[in-house]
Amino acid sequence: MAVSTLPTLPGRTTEAVRALLRPDSLLSELSYAFGGPYHVLFPELFDSNATAFRKAFAEAGVDGHVYYAKKANKAALFAERAAVLGLGVDVASHGELREALAAGVRGADLVVTGPAKADELLRVAVLHGALIAVDALDELDRLLGLAAELGRTARVLLRRLPPAQPDSRFGLDAGELETALRRCSAAGVDLEGFSFHLSGYEVGPRADLAAELVRLCLRARQLGLRADRISIGGGFAVDYVDAGDWDSFHEALRPEHFHAGKTFSGFYPYHSPVAGADALRAVLAAVPAGEQAPLATLLRTAGVTLLVEPGRALLDQAGCTVFGVQGVKERDGYGILTVDGTSLSLSEQWFASEFLPDPVLVPAAPGPGAPEGPYPCCVGAASCLESDLLTWRKIPFPRRPAVGDLLVYLNTAGYQMDSNESPFHELPLPPKAVIEPAAGPGRPRWRLDRHP
């Protein structure tokens, strides 16, 4: 295997990230302080992503609300930013609801999603006036019973099973929706509208199903129900790498480029020509199947507000994950690095896939003279599991990594950094450092995230 043929996949970065990757930056100080892997978070990026989503609504002349899908990252920071910015938050558990309230998000700004929600969660949601996306008929009955006991009105969305994804375990099919509508009408429920969340990142199916939900709103109004909003969930893609890099990477990739010839059945689409707020723009501009006008016009004409629940896209470039190199082993022309954490801090491995953007090597000390040229390494974890590799791919690093160097995985805030973390082997959970610009010239400041 010629080292020069090993493909690279440079991750996109921001100025804030590039500044941190310089050898004398805050990173090595944080590594010394934490003595293990950690995550860094950039609040400003979350803010600018949220602004971009709001701008897309404003440009299309559509009344819209952004709910941050909290499941994408456990940090308190992003829920706090959502509260300050006046965004809603999508919570899928009692713990997420509690954390969102504690961060300052008002109950009325929450949407509660997820299947078969426990009574405890439904009760708190009703008491706080949160919007509740009902997933099944029995859940609707439990919710109506609880609301009656509490003498409160439940704010309800009915979740649609996507007809194009009939194997989805979420939502109500057409017959169940009709039954739910009649039950809501009979019980005098405040039915605010309908919702869905689609797997994948395509624009067309989202616009098509959104139009169906607009039609459902009109049908519900015939039954005397309010039905003036729909939620199209999340699934706004993130563009991790440039188009040219993604194409040439795919063309060059071979099984021998991975440690032990490891193969994967698929990867996240790390390049997406339409991503983030532009994906919302595209959904609003699309003419849904069977309609004559773009979705934006259909929403305006019907007086329907559009809710979106982006998780990953609001976190684009809002965090990185930093490991320390603990060992470098030579093997058949490449190195096996061992870092001071596990692949649980990079959740793609646990979906039988790999987080592909190249990790960046930040040397602890400047090397003697010029870099020695590409030095390929895979990246193993500090665990006893043969399968626990953060990166099976042999990354052609610009120099031979050394113990004490840092390895930075870029753009990990959306699901990668903490969705699967556990204190396996009694390893501590990586802390999260919030990076904020300095008041004047000089290094940025940092503080620990408030999540316990």
Ligand SMILES: Cc1ncc(COP(=O)(O)O)c(C=O)c1O
């Ligand atoms: C109901 C719902 N809304 C929003 C999201 C967030 O999706 P994403 O992070 O892809 O935007 C999810 C993800 O699973 C979801 O299930």
